[in-house]
Amino acid sequence: MVVGSQAKSVETIVIGSGPGGYVAAIRAAELGQKVTIIERDAIGGVCLNIGCIPSKALINAGHAYYSQNHQMDSIMGVQSKGATLDWAATQKWKNEKVVNTLTGGVAMLLKKHKIDIVRGEARFNDNQVVNVISEDDSHLLEFEKCIIATGSRPIEIPGFAFKGRVVNSTGALSLPEVPKHLVVIGGGVIGSELAGAYANLGSKVTILEGLPHILNGFDKEMYSFVVDDFKEKGVDIITNAKAKAAVQDENSIKVIYEVDGQEVEIEADYCLVSVGRKPNTDELGLNTTDVKLTDRGQIIVNDQQQTSVPHIYAIGDIVEGPMLAHKASYEAKVAAANVAGEDMRNCAISIPAVAYCDPELATMGETIDTAKEKNLDFMVSKFPFAANGRAITMNATKGFIRILSDKATRVVIGAQIAGPGASDLISEFALAIENGLTTEDISMTVHPHPTLGEAIMDTSELADGVPIHI
Numbered sequence: 001m002v003v004g005s006q007a008k009s010v011e012t013i014v015i016g017s018g019p020g021g022y023v024a025a026i027r028a029a030e031l032g033q034k035v036t037i038i039e040r041d042a043i044g045g046v047c048l049n050i051g052c053i054p055s056k057a058l059i060n061a062g063h064a065y066y067s068q069n070h071q072m073d074s075i076m077g078v079q080s081k082g083a084t085l086d087w088a089a090t091q092k093w094k095n096e097k098v099v100n101t102l103t104g105g106v107a108m109l110l111k112k113h114k115i116d117i118v119r120g121e122a123r124f125n126d127n128q129v130v131n132v133i134s135e136d137d138s139h140l141l142e143f144e145k146c147i148i149a150t151g152s153r154p155i156e157i158p159g160f161a162f163k164g165r166v167v168n169s170t171g172a173l174s175l176p177e178v179p180k181h182l183v184v185i186g187g188g189v190i191g192s193e194l195a196g197a198y199a200n201l202g203s204k205v206t207i208l209e210g211l212p213h214i215l216n217g218f219d220k221e222m223y224s225f226v227v228d229d230f231k232e233k234g235v236d237i238i239t240n241a242k243a244k245a246a247v248q249d250e251n252s253i254k255v256i257y258e259v260d261g262q263e264v265e266i267e268a269d270y271c272l273v274s275v276g277r278k279p280n281t282d283e284l285g286l287n288t289t290d291v292k293l294t295d296r297g298q299i300i301v302n303d304q305q306q307t308s309v310p311h312i313y314a315i316g317d318i319v320e321g322p323m324l325a326h327k328a329s330y331e332a333k334v335a336a337a338n339v340a341g342e343d344m345r346n347c348a349i350s351i352p353a354v355a356y357c358d359p360e361l362a363t364m365g366e367t368i369d370t371a372k373e374k375n376l377d378f379m380v381s382k383f384p385f386a387a388n389g390r391a392i393t394m395n396a397t398k399g400f401i402r403i404l405s406d407k408a409t410r411v412v413i414g415a416q417i418a419g420p421g422a423s424d425l426i427s428e429f430a431l432a433i434e435n436g437l438t439t440e441d442i443s444m445t446v447h448p449h450p451t452l453g454e455a456i457m458d459t460s461e462l463a464d465g466v467p468i469h470i
């Protein structure tokens with residue numbers, strides 16, 4: 001073991017301060033651990049600085065701008081003279097009022113819990129020691145326990161190195177201007193969310209998707225709403241497209257792609273590549289430890305988030321499962337409890353997934369496809385937002401709520417929402433599924449009126465065979 005005499009002994013280290021790392025650090029501190037958090041970049045990780053949070057800020061700015069210029073004028077009788085966009089002000093608001101507020105809050109919470117923050121990049125020397133390397137310093141920390149929460153980064157594809165006018169999600173959130181034409185390679189969650197945001201902000205957007213359709217995590221009934229919205233806003237979706245190369249100069253970029261055996265060239269201002277993310281495990285020096293990885297570079301953990309080295313835990317995007325902030329935070333609480341000597345298991349039945357498109361899509365638990373694959377005896381009930389009072393007052397009636405329930409017991413086993421507020425509404429299903437509630441439990445729970453949430457009650461009544469509003 002290379003423990004130099006200069007190695008400082010610490011109790012628990014957490015590597016990474018995203019929604020996995022900072023939650024793990026705080027919970028471990030709450031449970032009595034003396035915690036040191038190591039961060040090479042900004043506190044808050046990708047989610048708070050260059051991911052979930054700033055993207056939602058731009059999505060909301062897009063909605064504000066779009067609704068001023070479109071819907072409200074013609075439908076609700078609100079006459080605006082045509083909104084203008086001060087992009088520099090939008091960026092300033094996103095960075096200073098949104099991102100800084102949240103990252104500052106996290107830094108304060110870490111301080112309040114007396115968590116030491118060490119700046120630098122952690123590399124393992126062995127199962128017990130990390131080297132923390134910063135620009136002007138490098139020092140060893142000998143730890144008793146460790147939680148790795150280093151997250152993930154965007155995948156690059158050949159011919160599209162992230163440089164200049166070829167940007168990843170980070171670059172796309174801080175473009176110097178609203179593009180006149182944005183090409184998006186990869187119509188997954190990131191690609192579709194940002195395509196929608198920029199379309200609302202006035203960009204022409206072209207999505208190049210390698211597969212036959214966009215938003216592959218959602219079924220056709222769901223993603224079709226987004227496709228229709230894109231069509232309305234002039235977004236071109238080119239499916240089965242293979243991006244081949246990019247040629248850029250100071251003012252523009254040419255993207256060359258192949259579709260139906262034909263090579264096509266389009267000119268744009270920027271090209272966003274959003275074809276997936278990969279776990280940040282390759283630069284951690286894990287080969288000096290006994291931590292085992294899958295062949296895709298993910299750390300193998302048990303249901304306590306424990307790696308093959310019992311005092312080293314791993315959470316979030318670097319372990320199996322969807323790369324989602326809320327999954328990382330949940331795993332963080334499990335890992336922290338075990339680090340503190342409790343016996344806690346990861347027993348989440350399902351992780352909700354959301355795409356913040358127009359309309360929002362959300363899913364959790366079984367889908368019709370997965371329930372069929374598993375030969376489950378299930379029933380489906382589906383209620384349209386067009387029959388929900390609140391949705392009508394919002395002029396947001398596109399979409400539906402779908403519940404899958406066990407045929408015999410009516411226990412809710414899955415739910416999908418396409419429509420207004422889907423990202424918030426799905427939490428009611430999270431509670432139902434985690435607690436084995438039936439559709440009757442939901443339908444006989446009093447929901448306030450008029451709310452979008454009533455549609456969940458209505459969908460449950462449908463499953464019970466006694467619908468009132470349809």
Ligand code: NAI
Nearest residue numbers: 186187188189190191208209210211274275276277323354
């Ligand atoms: P993704 O896996 O969701 O989508 C990537 C898309 O790119 C797929 O549709 C794929 O077919 C396509 N693709 C791959 N290679 C291609 C190529 N060479 N040419 C054209 N298309 C190609 O990945 P994405 O959108 O980058 O997101 C990464 C992760 O971040 C996901 O796990 C996602 O769940 C998570 N995320 C979640 C958000 C949320 O919860 N709202 C928001 C943003 C990201």
